[in-house]
Amino acid sequence: MEDLIMKAYKPETFRSEAHQLVELLATELEKAHSAPQKKDTINWESPAEQLAYWQNDFNSPLINNPQQLFRSVMSRSVNLHSRGYIGHQTATTLPVTALTSALISFFNNGMAVYEMGMAGNAMEKVVTGYMATKFGFDEEASGIVTSGGTLGNLTALLAARAAMPNVLGKPEYGQLAIMVSEEAHYSIERAVRIMGLPAENIIKVPVNDRFQMRADTLEHYYKEATAKDQKVFCIVGCACSTSIGAYDDLEAIGQFAQKHNIWFHVDGAHGAPVIFSPVYSHLLQGIEKADSVMVDFHKMMMAPSLSTAVLFKSARQAGKTFLQKAEYLWQDQQADEWYNSGKQTFECTKPMTILHTYTIMRLYGDTLYQQHIDKLYGMAGEFAYMVHQHENFELACEPQSNIVCFRLKAGAESNELNRDVLQRLIEDGRFYIVGTTIKQEFYLRITLMNPLTQKDDLEQLLSVIEDLAMSDAVMG
Numbered sequence: 247m248e249d250l251i252m253k254a255y256k257p258e259t260f261r262s263e264a265h266q267l268v269e270l271l272a273t274e275l276e277k278a279h280s281a282p283q284k285k286d287t288i289n290w291e292s293p294a295e296q297l298a299y300w301q302n303d304f305n306s307p308l309i310n311n312p313q314q315l316f317r318s319v320m321s322r323s324v325n326l327h328s329r330g331y332i333g334h335q336t337a338t339t340l341p342v343t344a345l346t347s348a349l350i351s352f353f354n355n356g357m358a359v360y361e362m363g364m365a366g367n368a369m370e371k372v373v374t375g376y377m378a379t380k381f382g383f384d385e386e387a388s389g390i391v392t393s394g395g396t397l398g399n400l401t402a403l404l405a406a407r408a409a410m411p412n413v414l415g416k417p418e419y420g421q422l423a424i425m426v427s428e429e430a431h432y433s434i435e436r437a438v439r440i441m442g443l444p445a446e447n448i449i450k451v452p453v454n455d456r457f458q459m460r461a462d463t464l465e466h467y468y469k470e471a472t473a474k475d476q477k478v479f480c481i482v483g484c485a486c487s488t489s490i491g492a493y494d495d496l497e498a499i500g501q502f503a504q505k506h507n508i509w510f511h512v513d514g515a516h517g518a519p520v521i522f523s524p525v526y527s528h529l530l531q532g533i534e535k536a537d538s539v540m541v542d543f544h545k546m547m548m549a550p551s552l553s554t555a556v557l558f559k560s561a562r563q564a565g566k567t568f569l570q571k572a573e574y575l576w577q578d579q580q581a582d583e584w585y586n587s588g589k590q591t592f593e594c595t596k597p598m599t600i601l602h603t604y605t606i607m608r609l610y611g612d613t614l615y616q617q618h619i620d621k622l623y624g625m626a627g628e629f630a631y632m633v634h635q636h637e638n639f640e641l642a643c644e645p646q647s648n649i650v651c652f653r654l655k656a657g658a659e660s661n662e663l664n665r666d667v668l669q670r671l672i673e674d675g676r677f678y679i680v681g682t683t684i685k686q687e688f689y690l691r692i693t694l695m696n697p698l699t700q701k702d703d704l705e706q707l708l709s710v711i712e713d714l715a716m717s718d719a720v721m722g
């Protein structure tokens with residue numbers, strides 16, 4: 247019988263397969279510099295068609311070379327490097343991160359203990375320390391990387407709970423409450439539920455007409471909670487919110503949190519990287535008052551998913567979050583050992599995703615991020631202007647970030663028409679955009695994530711949408 251182990255680990259095979267893949271990706275990147283053609287951004291197939299394809303593929307004879315398989319995956323996935331990719335808040339990854347991904351996977355250092363992540367743990371400390379300084383924290387600060395913002399938010403809320411006198415297992419535990427914008431990402435509510443707190447202890451603060459948390463109502467909701475014997479231990483500010491990209495007034499929230507001695511967490515998953523831009527960093531005014539800030543590297547910082555920084559104003563406070571014994575990993579749980587990162591994070595084995603951001607920072611410094619933010623946030627403003635100029639379209643509200651919600655005007659038919667058009671746009675495949683519901687109304691939503699996208703593409707998007715809306719199939 248053929249020795250498959252030796253075959254699979256053969257360096258020549260790996261070298262050749264890797265070269266072929268790099269060639270394939272580089273060709274894709276070449277195409278990404280041109281205007282998108284039909285099916286370039288998404289080659290849509292129904293779930294049933296996808297399943298049938300992969301079921302059939304899986305049942306076929308073994309393959310010798312994975313290239314055809316890789317091509318099949320590529321043609322059946324959204325192409326985030328296409329100029330027509332303006333959909334979700336996922337990064338159009340910097341090409342060099344395809345290489346860092348290979349290195350991370352090949353070395354597979356698990357990071358929980360120092361030896362299994364010597365470079366990774368140190369790079370994580372350097373980068374999170376740098377980010378913390380950017381947000382105005384001092385040398386007391388610390389940070390860790392988590393696999394995603396959902397886990398990042400949970401981690402920050404667990405830290406907020408650990409910073410309080412311990413009421414775990416006591417009747418008072420059920421009184422703990424958190425204040426958050428009604429526009430906050432669902433991961434906040436999920437985290438609170440995971441912590442075993444009832445839904446009514448999530449105090450959803452209403453937003454103003456720009457979809458920002460109404461800071462003028464904070465005292466009112468706090469008093470109301472206190473009167474109900476709820477103990478507010480944390481308030482979360484959005485920078486920015488997911489659906490519409492609104493930045494809360496972090497200065498006002500920070501002052502409120504300080505006054506009542508409440509943990510202040512900033513969910514900056516998408517929008518905190520504006521810190522790199524002198525033009526847009528004012529949107530974060532007050533962030534230095536936060537006790538914790540979460541920022542996704544895999545959104546506006548061009549890294550592959552999932553890689554998130556959770557930054558804490560006080561390393562001492564953060565260190566209390568996951569206090570627990572695991573003798574086979576760490577001798578002394580109490581000791582402050584940044585290099586055994588498993589002590590500070592929910593995860594045990596964790597990929598060295600910090601290598602992506604560390605590499606980007608070493609290659610390009612802050613300037614790349616600054617240019618990226620300025621370009622994408624600036625283009626959102628230009629797109630909003632185009633929408634304003636167009637008699638058939640309307641905006642949900644002026645964009646504050648690179649997220650813009652808009653729709654075709656069609657009076658009472660608006661929801662149905664825009665839903666239909668969205669599906670037809672996806673089937674056309676030149677553009678990938680998404681939809682969202684704002685105040686019970688359906689809107690089209692773009693997030694400018696791809697720095698290769700041009701103003702012309704956005705003009706083209708509006709005209710394709712109009713054409714689709716006018717075609718017989720939609721108008722009946």
Ligand SMILES: Cc1ncc(COP(=O)(O)O)c(C=O)c1O
Nearest residue numbers: 394395396431433488513515516
């Ligand atoms: C504001 C905000 N917070 C948290 C998250 C969750 O982040 P992740 O998808 O990295 O888990 C998102 C995702 O879109 C988000 O927009």
